[in-house]
Amino acid sequence: MHVHFLDPYQDGSSPLHRLDARVKLLLTVAFILVTALTPIGAWPVYILLFALVIAAQLLAELGLGYVLKRSALALPFVLSAAPLLFSVAGDALLTLPGLGWVLSVQGLERFLSLSIKSWISVQAAILMSATATFPDLLQAMRALRVPRLLVAIFSLMWRYLFVLVDEALRLMRARLARSGESGLAGGKTGGSLIWRAQTAGGMAGSLFLRGFERADRIYTAMLSRGYDGEVRSFPLPPLSAADRIALAVGGGVLGLILLLNFLIR
Numbered sequence: 001m002h003v004h005f006l007d008p009y010q011d012g013s014s015p016l017h018r019l020d021a022r023v024k025l026l027l028t029v030a031f032i033l034v035t036a037l038t039p040i041g042a043w044p045v046y047i048l049l050f051a052l053v054i055a056a057q058l059l060a061e062l063g064l065g066y067v068l069k070r071s072a073l074a075l076p077f078v079l080s081a082a083p084l085l086f087s088v089a090g091d092a093l094l095t096l097p098g099l100g101w102v103l104s105v106q107g108l109e110r111f112l113s114l115s116i117k118s119w120i121s122v123q124a125a126i127l128m129s130a131t132a133t134f135p136d137l138l139q140a141m142r143a144l145r146v147p148r149l150l151v152a153i154f155s156l157m158w159r160y161l162f163v164l165v166d167e168a169l170r171l172m173r174a175r176l177a178r179s180g181e182s183g184l185a186g187g188k189t190g191g192s193l194i195w196r197a198q199t200a201g202g203m204a205g206s207l208f209l210r211g212f213e214r215a216d217r218i219y220t221a222m223l224s225r226g227y228d229g230e231v232r233s234f235p236l237p238p239l240s241a242a243d244r245i246a247l248a249v250g251g252g253v254l255g256l257i258l259l260l261n262f263l264i265r
Helices: 021-037 043-060 064-081 105-131 134-143 148-177 193-224 241-264
Strands: 092-096 101-104
Touching: 021 043, 021 105, 021 134, 021 241, 043 064, 043 105, 043 241, 064 105, 092 105, 101 105, 105 134, 134 148, 148 193
Parallel strands: none
Antiparallel strands: 092 101
């Protein structure tokens, strides 16, 4: 399947790439937790957390633009917090005429704080997935005693993304093979907008049915090979001295930031 664009992993030999997946998973989860616990309006702590992410990006040798561009995809989801601008009571900053909505200073502060924390957390997750392969992360989850069922759900969800994309590419190739091209410059093929919507709906339904049938065949093949919900692999080696040092240093820095959060609160 030529769907390598789905895999966020970027091959490299940087110190962050060589770090054990268990350490990266622990530090990433701890970083996101510390970021979530940061008080509203703690701008110096936000700058410190962002500086840590930038330092990790430089250490991973991915370039600053790689993570920043991909993290921008999460910004539209921040709009779900937009009602906070008008629902949080406080000092009036702006009143929308005709609607009676009052934009408060406290609402703006909370909205910006949640947006920044979400943006920083997404960058940390992107950085982890870019420096550790997904199978390594699954093994790290099992080594850290994440429930087997949850790991199996993550594993199957990830693999079936490739299955769905493969089926979608087949449908698109079939559509192109059966579609004529207009000889006029700028001419469009196909019918009206309603007709295109009906065609797209039919393709979506066909994709669901074909994906479901293929998933059933794959699961039957897995059962015939002895699958019982557990993906078995060789036991992971113990953490090296460098991994232990990185875990201790990273945990210490995050612990200090968490202490700073409580002092600010």
